[in-house]
Amino acid sequence: MNPLIEKLCIQADSRIRDAIGRMESGRMQIVFVVDAEGSLRGTVTNGDIRRYFLKNGHSENPVSECMNRDFHAVEIGAPREKLLKIFDLGYHAIPALDAQGRIREIYTRNLFARPESPVLARARAPVRMSFCGGGSDFTHFFNEHAAAVLSCTVSIYAHATLIPRADARIRIFSRDIGREEAYPSFAELLSAPDKGLIATVVSVVAPDHGFDLYLHSDFPVGSGLGGSSAVATATLATFNELRQDRWNTYDIAELAFQAERLCLGVAGGWQDQYASAFGGLNLIEFEQGVNRVHPIRLEERAKNELEACLILVDTGITHDSGRLHEIARQELAAEAAQTGQIQQGVALCHRMHQHLIRDELTCFGRCLHEAWILKKTFSRAISAPDLDRIYEYARAAGALGGKLLGAGGGGFFVFYVEPQYRRGVIQAVEELGCAVFSFRFESQGVTSWRSKIS
Secondary structure (H helix, E strand, O other): OOHHHHHOEEEOOOEHHHHHHHHHHOOOOEEEEEOOOOEEEEEEEHHHHHHHHHOOOOOOOEHHHOOEOOOOOEEOOOOHHHHHHHHOOOOOEEEEEOOOOEEEEEEEOOOOOOOOOOEEEEEEEEEEEEEEOOOOOOHHHHOOOOEEEEEEEEEEEEEEEEEEOOOOOEEEEEOOOOEEEEEOOHHHHHHOOOOOHHHHHHHHHOOOOOEEEEEEEOOOOOOOOOHHHHHHHHHHHHHHHOOOOOOOHHHHHHHHHHHHHHHOOOOOOOHHHHHHHHOOOEEEEEOOOOEEEEEOOOOHHHHHHHHHHEEEEEOOOOOOHHHHHHHHHHHHHHOOOHHHHHHHHHHHHHHHHHHHHOOOHHHHHHHHHHHHHHHOOOOOOOOOHHHHHHHHHHHHOOOOEEEEOOOOOOOEEEEEOOHHHHHHHHHHHHHOOOEEEOOOEOOOOOEEEEEEOO
């Protein structure tokens, strides 16, 4: 028992005179009467003793004769609200009892705020569904030409959990790729060769503490949904959650680009990081000096109809987006005529934007077909016979249009399908071994929050 609590406890057969002595030696003007096992049986205050003496009681009598058996006690860790309500009834000290009824703590009106609990940070970042404009978001293109991408984010996420450590050790657990990394310190991580994406993100953050980082995703690797950028964005958001000076959304998108494209050296454009960080349905414009995210505000009916007409199809064929982007970059450098094709894609992107805001969804669906035909001219690696077959089956079953998401070569298709053809399109792609992925539009970008560590 705590020595301070022990001084305020007295056995039931002790004399009242002893209780007065203990009471006067403390500040609470109260003693607690306990049995041989230490369980609380009653309380005695100055008022109890005065009332007892007025009835001709004697100080040599046992304290049990004047103790109050109708006392207020609470469980250990009782809510502040409960304590305040008892104090508001006129009580000055409240014993907190364990399961055996023994006093473990005494609460007074001078309640202190509870000590700060350690916290962990969580984040989730949505993946993007890109409709048109891909290729124009490469720096070498928009340094000289107008560039724009039309995309949305959907309710398929990369998840990250960051748990700070008391030591300098860093551990990273990536469930999707079955990879675990451990470093004695940040300096060791920084000097390690062959770092993966997450360790590269951490090197950009430069944390001053150790941590355990856990990652998992709702989508398969090589989906074409911008998944690696979503993972990087979610990771950054967990660190941001614990910062005093928070990064803004542009900061997070730029840091994700820096880690993935510059530090890790994965070829690609800028759209994935911005889409995942900002979220929603956007027209994103890229210029040499600045990138701009323009949210598209559809009427709720139009947004619901667009969502209902889109089908997301997993081909089961994975791809390496970095390798595909590098092939496309080499081909682009070798054939200047492709600049004109990308410019056509930007023009089509603006046309699709106009169809959306004017609620011309059927026209938007047909434009998806134009976008796919145009995209296939960018590189020989974008499509393949198996992918063309899936697309042809979907079109034959009633899809107005569609396109392969991401760099191409595999991953997910998105199709625009009017309601009367939806069942037929799903059946057609499933017969080819594809899987239909459920989703909803996600209006929020990367989201982070804190939680107490139990």
